[in-house]
Amino acid sequence: MAAIASDQARQLINLERLQAELDRSDLDAVVAVSPENTHYLSGAWIRTQVSIRDRLALLVWPVLGEPTFVVCNIEESLAERESWIKDVRTYVEFAQSPVNLLLEVLREKGLEGGRIGIERRFLTAEYHQELIEGMRADYQAADHLLERVRAVKTPGEVSLIRDAFFKTEAAIRAAWAGSRAGDSERVIAQRMVDELTRQGADGVRHITLASGENTIHAHRRPGDRQLGPGDLLLTDIGGNWGGFNSDMARMGVCGDPTPESAAEFSSYREAYVDTLQYLRPGVTAASVFHYCARAFGDRGIDLTSPHIGHSVSRGGGHENPILHPFNEQRLEPGMLIALEPTFRPNDTRRYHLEDLVLITPNGADIITDWESTAQMIRITT
Structure with missing residues (x-):
């Protein structure tokens, strides 16, 4: 950049x-x-x-x-x-x-x-x-x-961070479109890094890329495990553009998901979208967390994350307001929130989505393409 x-x-x-x-x-x-x-x-x-x-x-x-x-x-x-x-x-x-x-x-x-x-x-x-x-x-x-x-971000900051998130999603999808069964996590991750560079990133701030049972780890380094039919694929990745960072999570599946994982993902995403649409000015970070926990519970699934999101901006990691149950800071217009509750149904898999939301005077603008997450990204078998 x-x-x-x-x-x-x-x-x-x-x-x-x-x-x-x-x-x-x-x-x-x-x-x-x-x-x-x-x-x-x-x-x-x-x-x-x-x-x-x-x-x-x-x-x-x-x-x-x-x-x-x-x-x-x-x-x-x-x-x-x-x-x-x-x-x-x-x-x-x-x-x-x-x-x-x-x-x-x-x-x-x-x-x-x-x-x-x-x-x-x-x-x-x-x-x-x-x-x-x-x-x-x-x-x-x-x-x-x-x-x-x-x-509270300035309009210029919002524009730069929005662009970083758009480019990150484009990099994920381009890299996964070129991946297939038999590729290792390490190979797929390198494609993602290459695509971020093509999108103008100065570097990778962080990358988690895990498949199958490795998805249970919150910050798994990509390894030599090869992707197989039915395997889930999880990434949480961020690039850096001149000191401005992205931070996005997406789910994929090699071929068709099993009926069980399809049902789990559907319930998880419903609760996730419900929480995305709850974000608005005036609510506290803690109330967003508790709302998300209820949304999970209403669908018969458990929220085990210690926090479900955070703000983003400059070269560091998570920024306030961090959405945890003890944070009484209120959301204000101009804040950017990366929402990311996760769902781990058992010791073999975990689900993770993360999208960027701008708090506005009248509600919230979900900046990233959350609608595209209705289905996990398909990887060729």
Whole structure:
């Protein structure tokens, strides 16, 4: 995927929501540390943040004044190319601690002794200790603040994520159309990866591909098991397009399903679609979970998933609101939900669908082609 223009990257930030959260927090500044939040605020997708956790990128967003982006010097050209932020500072890896440079920036902005929000969940204990020992300030956790900002997507974000999901489904269907009995999980998975690349993905964020009895595993790596007639095929896959991710699950079957699996899938999908259509603004994440459990129970099947969906966006994994029974966060217009309850009738098989839903002022828009899941995707015998 071509890099997003730096001026467009700024428009992808929900600035109104960010300002409102900062006003409520009484913070003087927020420091973003995680890949997803530095990407959100800067527009630059620095992939080494994921693979090399000591190589920090940090973004200082003061309530008053302009933001500053702190990156390793080998990432300077990328930061300047992709980010709308003009003030990019660099440190030399191993020669200088990134936290030391962060402290210089904080002092320069007059934040010593102030109230500073920082992502505690991402920053390691060692770096956090260096921070609090390096400068006197009232350091507050800002993880939930940034999550609340990102939870409601801008129209530009919705467009990019919608496109990522469409391309992911196209990749799944193209790869499975070229697969047949006798192919191994590994071979089919590689076709899916190749198709994602053809669709413009920068890489694969995750891939689960399992057949037959392997479908019971939540995150099964594709192996050497060969697909046979009547076998179920399950995938949960996500690609990355410039830091924006997809996350989709689909079911397939080699040839015709057995009468038993056809009946199980039909009951599961009915409950799944029922829950898709329940999504709307104002309901809590917990109420969606409980509604789904009742929809399963009404059809004589059990819901065993600890959660049934989550939001999506940037380089990380699941984002809030996560649909679990203890989350009282309410759904709001502009939220994106990837709904994914699973059904495991026994120790030989499991069913899993996942579609993208946009919460709207009057209800919800199921973005992905949920109607195409009425039947499992057929694989040639």
